[in-house]
Amino acid sequence: MRNATTALVLFSGGQDSATCLAWACARFDHVETLGIAYGQRHEVELACRKNVLAAFRTQFPDWGAKLGQDHCLDASVLLDIGETALTSDAEITMGENGLPTTFVPGRNILFFTLGGALAYRRSIMHIVAGVCETDYSGYPDCRDETVKAMQQTLRLGMDTDVTLHTPLMWIDKAATWSLAEELGGQDLIDLICEETHTCYVGDRSVRHDWGYGCGTCPACELRAEGYAKYRVGA
Numbered sequence: 001m002r003n004a005t006t007a008l009v010l011f012s013g014g015q016d017s018a019t020c021l022a023w024a025c026a027r028f029d030h031v032e033t034l035g036i037a038y039g040q041r042h043e044v045e046l047a048c049r050k051n052v053l054a055a056f057r058t059q060f061p062d063w064g065a066k067l068g069q070d071h072c073l074d075a076s077v078l079l080d081i082g083e084t085a086l087t088s089d090a091e092i093t094m095g096e097n098g099l100p101t102t103f104v105p106g107r108n109i110l111f112f113t114l115g116g117a118l119a120y121r122r123s124i125m126h127i128v129a130g131v132c133e134t135d136y137s138g139y140p141d142c143r144d145e146t147v148k149a150m151q152q153t154l155r156l157g158m159d160t161d162v163t164l165h166t167p168l169m170w171i172d173k174a175a176t177w178s179l180a181e182e183l184g185g186q187d188l189i190d191l192i193c194e195e196t197h198t199c200y201v202g203d204r205s206v207r208h209d210w211g212y213g214c215g216t217c218p219a220c221e222l223r224a225e226g227y228a229k230y231r232v233g234a
Contacts, residue, residue: 005029007126007165008119010036010111011070013049014198015211015223016130016168018191019176021056022183023167024128025063032068032122034115038075038107041089042202046072051195059187069122073114078104108141109150112164116154119162132168132176144169173226174233198223 007024011017011033024031035049049070057064082105108131115127131142140146144166151164168176180188192211197204199213199220206215210227213220 004125006032006068006122006124007128008032008034008115008122008124010034010115010127010129011049011053012036012130013045013047013052013196014130015180015192015196016132016176016198018052018196019180019183020128020130020167021052022060022063022180022188024126024165025056025060025066026183028126029066030068031063031066032124033070034118035070035072036075036111036114037072038104039079042197042200044202044204045197048195048197052191055191055195059191060184071118073118075107075110075114078107078110081105106141108139108146112147112150112154116150116158116162120158120160125161126163126165128165128167130168131166132171134168134170134172172229173222174229177227177230178233 005028007028007030009017009021009024009031011021012035021031021033033049033053035046037043037046053067053070057067108129112127112129115129119125119127129147131147133143147164147166147169151162154160154162154164167179171179177189180192184191193209194211197212200217201214203214204212206212208215208224209231210224213223215221215224
């Protein structure tokens with residue numbers, strides 16, 4: 001039997017997925033998490049996942065009571081396809097195809113496929129992901145159209161009523177900060193700043209108001225700008 005009150009969150013250890021984890025815990029009775037190791041340059045995010053999950057259990061007991069098994073899958077096959085600026089020390093620039101060199105072809109498509117297969121085996125009907133079409137780097141696999149197509153593919157291919165949820169799809173980074181505050185107050189904001197990791201180069205040597213990061217990569221710039229805008233409106 002499929003469980004309509006259970007969700008699987010694609011949880012990287014970054015700000016967006018941590019916000020989505022809180023969103024899922026506020027809506028579902030049982031929440032499991034999935035991290036994916038694909039040779040990412042910022043692999044420190046995988047270590048951060050554990051700290052965030054532990055903090056959810058201790059600082060937010062109502063959410064912690066809903067948290068179930070944490071899964072981690074290996075998708076390092078993406079490295080065999082070819083290097084990108086997100087899987088190597090290559091320079092982060094705009095490519096000739098109009099996409100940033102941090103774009104990993106097929107990454108999110110593979111993530112949704114792995115998440116869908118795991119959800120099927122765990123009798124889970126809902127998958128939550130932090131992809132966004134408003135504040136993003138132009139990745140085509142973050143678009144709402146792509147997510148809807150993946151949902152239909154998973155439903156047809158596994159003959160199941162799985163639903164993909166993307167609570168951040170139509171909001172910018174400032175609104176993502178606001179959503180986190182709405183869900184968990186200042187405690188969640190502080191947790192996101194201290195424990196999550198979003199910097200593309202994996203730098204945790206400098207602590208900014210908005211969290212750790214190099215401060216200059218596209219992910220850090222977007223996060224910093226969103227935080228500043230959020231604080232002005234707070």
